[in-house]
Amino acid sequence: MPPFSFLLRSLSLSLRLSLSFPAVSLDGALVLAVAPLCSCDVCASYLSSSWSSEFPNLCDWYTHLLRSSPTGTIHVHVLRNTITANPVNVEHIVRARFDNYPKGKPFNAILGDLLGRGIFNADGESWRFQRKMASLELGSVSVRAYAFDIVRGEIETRLVPLLASRMGCGNVDLQDVFRRFSFDSICKFSFGLDPGCLQLSLPVSSFALAFDLASRLSAERAAHVSHGVWKAKRLLNVGSERRLRDAIKLVNALAEEVIRQRRRLGSFATRNDLLSRFMGTVDDDVYLRDIVISFLLAGRDTVASALTGFFWLLSRNPEVERLIRGESDLVMGSSAGDVLASFEQMQHMHYLHAAVHESMRLFPPVQFDSKFASADDMLPDGTAVGGGTRVTYHPYAMGRMQRIWGPDCLEFRPERWLQDGVFRPESLYKFPVFQAGPRACLGKEMAVVEMKSVALALVRRFDVRVVGTDQQARFSPGLTATMSGGLPVIVQERDSIYQK
Structure with missing residues (x-):
């Protein structure tokens, strides 16, 4: 060195x-930095962080810039990044010219230490192989039923008892609770492992902490103007890169031990967890680790983020809560103690389904997604894209664009998703929360069912009120949207008026 x-x-x-x-x-x-300094106002504001005097989050500043752009597209030259909130451009990037917009080597490098060759960091044949396998497994009726049973069990035996035990005990960080819930659930589903994060004592999990730290520090690499900055820190093993290396070592150690134990048990075909099912096809343990860690990232952080945004919005909109309860009473009966709906019952709850989608419109779990152009291109709005540059579409900004969602775009209004009381989906290019095109999220349906199951259980059993709803949501840096300071709530018995 x-x-x-x-x-x-x-x-x-x-x-x-x-x-x-x-x-x-x-x-x-x-x-x-190795990137040339640009003198334009956008780049100057980005480098000096002067935008923060007016906007609470970087994503809100980007939203402002994208609203002001006639095409819904902007350039941040110092990042060599073209950012768009134009649905036509989104379709071009993720479908029409899919082959020209892979994840790319720069993205692979940023997340490579954590995700390795996993599906969310892969391109080409490696991505196609994992995509085909994941499609077969996640599309299996038995696997979906297994996932649903895990979620129901976690709600019934841990989530509801935990919140019931915290009634009248002051503030509860609901974001932390959701992260624990989703971590337990996805570990059971992915590894067949129960970390027990949601037990009443709320134990500290070294694996969960290491995974959180590795995710956050990996995301921070992308914020550097030059990749040479974090690469130099990694070479010298100093600062954030040293902490990242230590966190990934811990994540790898646990993942490798779980894989070794599962190999000793054998009988992969009789088990439903993802690790066992993938082990029937993949012999490379390092590759298995990469695959499962990717699913762990997707299934844990996104669900917890989406649920956090949902209850932040619900606390500001009690009428939506009342309508969800009314709909569930018609389908399930009016007993607040009966909180677990069957899969078939939830199919009839169109308003709940709309409310979940509306919350993700305003608070998408992944606020933006980037690709790297393989060759020069022209976006449909006339924006030129240089080969080797970054191209980003921004679901957070898109949910706040009047030209896409109308003059009430900032309102939490589930009715926009309903037609004659029946849920009506929007174009995935207008609502790219689960991506679209060949990379569209394979776990979308399972994630939505998990969200609805949790939301319904808590709404029917408790009154959950966010502390400080007059404040704007602020986010911490990360691969997924995480509210800074958590989501402090007061949990109370459900108001008797709703039980009449």
Whole structure:
């Protein structure tokens, strides 16, 4: 490994070659970004973070810029990133020119240490192989039934008892509860492993903490103007990259041990967890680890994020809560103690289905998704895209665009998804929360069922009120939307008025 002073001298040479490079911090040491500084207002605001004086989150600033753009598309030159909230462009990127917009090597590098060759970080044949396998497994009736049983059991034996035990005990961080719930559920589904995060004592899970840290630090790599910054930190094993390496070591150690134990047990064909089913086809344990970690990331963080946004909105819109309860009473009866709906019963709850989709319109679990153009291209709105540059579509901004959703786009109104009382889906290019095209989310239906099961159980059993609903939602950096400071709520017995 080269000494730190040698690295600084090498970087200083770049300064003498060009004085147009911005300085950035490397955990206390001054180094130089390799991207040229742009003098436009957008890039200047991004580099100085001056946008934060007016907007609570970077995604809200991007939303403002995209609303102001006639095409719904903007450039952040210092990031070599074209960002769009135009549904026609989204369809072009994820379907019409799918082959020209892979995840790309820069994205592979950013998440490679955590996700390896997993499906969410793969392109080409590796992606096609995993996609085909995942489609077969997640489409299986037995696997879906297995997932539904896990969710119901977790709600009945842990989630509801936990919140019941916290009634009258002050604030509860509902976001933390949902992250624990979804981590237990997805670990059972993916590994056949129960980490027990949602037990009444709320134990600390070293695996969950390491996974959270690895996800957050991996996401922070993408915020650097230059990939050379985090790569240099990784080379020197300092700061955030050292913490990331340690966190991934812990994640890998547990994953590898679970795989070893499962191999010793054998009988893969008789088990329904994803690991066992994939082990019937894949012999490479490192590849198995990559596949399962990817599903763990998708199934845990996205569901917890979506549920957090749902209850934040529900607390501000009690009429929506009343209508969900009324619909469920018609289907299930009016007993608040009966909180678990069958799959068939939920099929008749169109308003609940609409409310879940409406909450994800405003608070998508993944606020943006990026690809890297393989070759020069022209988007349908006339925006030129250079080969090798980043192209991002922004579901968070799209949900707040009047030109897409109308003048009431900022309102939480489930009725926009209903036609004569029946749920009516919108185009996936207008609502790309689950992506679209060949990479459309295979676990979408299972995720929505899990969300509806949790939402229905809590709405029928409790009054959940967010503390400080007058404040704007603020998000922490990460691969998925995480509310900064959690979601503090007060849990009470359900108001008797709803039981009449």
